[in-house]
Amino acid sequence: MTATVTAPGARRIRVFGKKAVLPWVFLAPGLLLALVFKFVPMAKGIWLSFFDVRPFLGDKWVGLDNYTRVLTDHRFQDAIGHTLLLGIGMSLGGIVVGFALALLLEGQARSLKIVRTAVFLPVVTATAVVGEMWRLLYYPTSDGLINQGLGFLGLGPTPFLDNPDTALWATMVMSVWMLAPYNMVIILAGLAGVDRTLYEAAAMDGVSLWQRLRHVTLPAIRPALGIVLTLAAIRGLRVFTEVYVLTGGGPAGSTEVWMTRAYTLGFTRNDIGGASAASVVLLCVTLLLTVTVNHFRKRGDAR
Amino acid sequence: MGDRRRSRRLAAALTAAGLTFGTAACGSGSDSAGSGDPNTLEVWTRSNPDSAATYDRVFAAFTKKTGIKIDYQPVINFDQQLQSRASTKDLPDVMINDTALMGSYQSQGLLKPIDPDSIAGHAQITAKSWASTVGIDGRHYGIPYSRQAQTLMIRKDWLHKLGLPAPRTWADMLKVATAFATEDPDGNGKADTYGMVAPGSAQNGYVAWWGSSFLWQGGAQIIEKDGDGYRPAMDSAAALRTVTWMKDNLFCGRKNVLQPGAITAVTSTATNFQDGNAGMYLTGPYNITTFDATPGKDKYEVVPAPAGPAGSDVLADGENVYFGARTGKTEQEQALAAFLVSAEGQKIAMTSVDGHQPVVRIPTNATLDAAKVRDDARWSVVQKAYEDTSRQFPNAPDFAPIKQDTADSLNAIFTYCGSDVSSSLKELNDTLAGDLKDQDLLK
Known part of the structure; x- marks a missing residue:
């Protein structure tokens, strides 16, 4: 537990003592928002996952039926592979690119600040807008910007999003583009804390760039990487908007991920119970993953 | 220390109770909107x-x-x-x-x-x-x-330029689409025109919505009335023939017969007719207002859908x-x-x-x-x-799952040009049977 309650001579505090109430008063607005918009809907979602949801006729208890239905549905099973590939791919891609960007753009120069701001823009742009933009970039004829570029290299136009073999990878590239700058900022903060004298010492010893990265930079930004990894574990598997706006799960279901399946189940097939069950399954997996990542992080820190 | 913790817990509980009460009070204020007045x-x-x-x-x-x-x-x-x-x-x-x-x-x-x-x-x-x-x-x-009802919107200036009549059958339509795609109907010297627009994505069931007219024209049905219930009908010979025709000639046919990206297009992204680079679009008349603005009222006409082997029924x-x-x-x-x-x-x-x-x-x-x-x-x-x-789509059953499953299947068939249509449709038929069974309608 926490080690904060060590006030000397712990004297009796009245039940409504200022010190006990005050923190909660300050927390109240945030808690209220979290309660109304996060915890109540979450609890309701878990509750609904055990029902055949019929808002008007009254919900019908079905026990674990929704779970068995979701877990045995072959389209959900197909979605697992896509979700893992996309989640892991975009998380690792986001970290590698974010790290590279951070190394390139670290520094105090004014020009670097401007470039950093520009690079950060994808993070603050609405995903729907980004999706529309990438649809244009990926446009399957030589009118599309990427295909125009390929044309200069003498390569024919590629239907990135319309080919089931490339659609998931194309979605991944867009996701990395959106995710990397966010990671970059966290890693930049980590880089700022690296002791400069270590670099100088390394330079004196005449080490290679790779050795410097491996033995000086990486160990120093360990905590930052830990945060980035935890965030990736939380966000990676619940990917939805990127796929929904770019491909809608198509073509031929080749980019269908867990959450787009759940969305279709809930909102086009009106099966709110099944959609809730699917979401609860994802919640459990995410929780497990986050706890695991944190465990390894803590163990690593302790070493 | 124990006391302190207890008092903290109590304060926390009180805060939570207060919050719950507060939210309940907020919630109860909003349901009075006009429903009381009998008139x-x-x-x-x-x-x-x-x-x-x-x-x-x-x-x-x-x-x-x-x-x-x-x-x-x-x-x-x-x-x-x-x-x-x-x-x-x-x-x-x-x-x-x-x-x-x-x-x-x-x-x-x-x-x-x-x-x-x-x-x-x-x-x-x-x-x-x-x-x-x-x-x-x-x-x-x-x-x-x-x-x-759906009708065919077609560029009459393009027809005129290429000396073609408006299509009356599927074969005509294919000929016109090919001509639009290959004979540079807009005369700009570039191969940047397309025959037809198709929203072929499975999202929201679009490809089933758009493709249903073709299914009926080919004599196929998605589900059929059977006594006081329904049975799936996508394993019929007519369905096989029609879906195969659509795959071979439209989605996997000659390049540019359909607009690029048709297989992932929904109605809001299938804007090629409006953008003036596609010549035909089988769609609803609500688009007339839009198309009168671009490509322009004088540039296109509204004609009945070309007939397939079993007639010209449209959605x-x-x-x-x-x-x-x-x-x-x-x-x-x-x-x-x-x-x-x-x-x-x-x-x-x-x-x-x-x-x-x-x-x-x-x-x-x-x-x-x-x-x-x-x-x-x-x-x-x-x-x-x-x-x-x-x-119309059969109105009595809950058609949403049936439309969605049909769309998923058609989209997959049209995506994989080498796929076996017959076995895919059989699989679809089984899925549809499941949907009907869920509604206690399968006979």
């Missing part, structure tokens, strides 16, 4: 602000005539909002929404049954239209309000007036419905004021002629298609 009807339509402006005029005329007030709510994400209202057991009195949703709403108990005789002027609605609002138990659950859909279950204002609701389907009410809804989108396409009131009311001969093509060669 006010709460009416919902699935409309954006543009078409809501037209509904405003319709309801103003109704209030002026009858004194019954309307609390009008245009709702864009209609079904999500309706579900949350349903959970409070307090539905809107009257709703105007898609015909295809009737089965779904009825199965959820959201609708009041309607006796056609109780609606003044019910005889002015054709038997065909009334037949489209019969539910699974044989009772009516909606009042036909607006209808539309018809539209909107019905629904009464919310357990709302208790039946008399006023019937008065509103009677006005909405009267010649007067339909005329107001069919005309555009200040460029706003009309909300009735083909009037269900048979005394009206769409082309005359609008003074636009193209609408007679649409009306004729609706009256003579159109078919």
Whole structure:
């Protein structure tokens, strides 16, 4: 537990003592928002996952039926592979690119600040807008910007999003583009804390760039990487908007991920119970993953 | 230390209780919106602000005539909002929404049954239209309000340039599409024109919605009535022939017969006809207003859909007036419905004021002629298609899962050009059987 309650001579505090109430008063607005918009809907979602949801006729208890239905549905099973590939791919891609960007753009120069701001823009742009933009970039004829570029290299136009073999990878590239700058900022903060004298010492010893990265930079930004990894574990598997706006799960279901399946189940097939069950399954997996990542992080820190 | 922790816990519990109470108090304040007044009807339509402006005029005329007030709510994400209202057991009195949703709403108990005789002027609605609002138990659950049928929009300037007539059969259509794709109909010297537009994505069931006209023209059906139930029919020879034809000639056919990216296109991204680089689009007449602006009224014409081997049936859909279950204002609701389907009410809804989108396409009131009311001969093509060669999705079952599964399957078949159509359709048929079984409709 926490080690904060060590006030000397712990004297009796009245039940409504200022010190006990005050923190909660300050927390109240945030808690209220979290309660109304996060915890109540979450609890309701878990509750609904055990029902055949019929808002008007009254919900019908079905026990674990929704779970068995979701877990045995072959389209959900197909979605697992896509979700893992996309989640892991975009998380690792986001970290590698974010790290590279951070190394390139670290520094105090004014020009670097401007470039950093520009690079950060994808993070603050609405995903729907980004999706529309990438649809244009990926446009399957030589009118599309990427295909125009390929044309200069003498390569024919590629239907990135319309080919089931490339659609998931194309979605991944867009996701990395959106995710990397966010990671970059966290890693930049980590880089700022690296002791400069270590670099100088390394330079004196005449080490290679790779050795410097491996033995000086990486160990120093360990905590930052830990945060980035935890965030990736939380966000990676619940990917939805990127796929929904770019491909809608198509073509031929080749980019269908867990959450787009759940969305279709809930909102086009009106099966709110099944959609809730699917979401609860994802919640459990995410929780497990986050706890695991944190465990390894803590163990690593302790070493 | 223990005391301190206890007092903290107590404070936390009190805060939580206070919060809960606070939220409950906030929640209870908002459910009084107009439902108390017996002379006010709460009416919902699935409309954006543009078409809501037209509904405003319709309801103003109704209030002026009858004194019954309307609390009008245009709702864009209609079904999500309706579900949350349903959970409070307090539905809107009257709703105007898609015909295809009737089965779904009825199965959820959201609708009041309607006796056609109780609606003044019910005889002015054709038997065909009334037949489209019969539910699974044989009772009516909606009042036909607006209808539309798909027609082929085609660039007449391109036809003229290439010296081709408007297509009448699938073979003609393919020939014209190929010519549009290869013979540079816009004369800019570049191969940047496409034959036809197809929203081929499975999202929201688009490819099944667009492709259903082709299925019917080829003699195929998605599900068939069988006694007092239904059975899946996508394993028929006609379905195999039709889907194979669509795959071989459209999606996997010659390059540019369809617009690029057709396989992932939904209606909002399939804008090639509007952008002026595709020559044909089999779609609903609500697009006429859009296409009159671009590519321009003088550039395209509206013709009946080319016929397939089994005829030229096209998809018809539209909107019905629904009464919310357990709302208790039946008399006023019937008065509103009677006005909405009267010649007067339909005329107001069919005309555009200040460029706003009309909300009735083909009037269900048979005394009206769409082309005359609008003074636009193209609408007679649409009306004729609706009256003579159109078919709706079966209205009684909850069609949403059936449409979605059909779309998923068609999209997969059209994506993998080397796929085995026959086995894919068999698989689809089994899935559809499951959908029907879920609704206790499989015979």
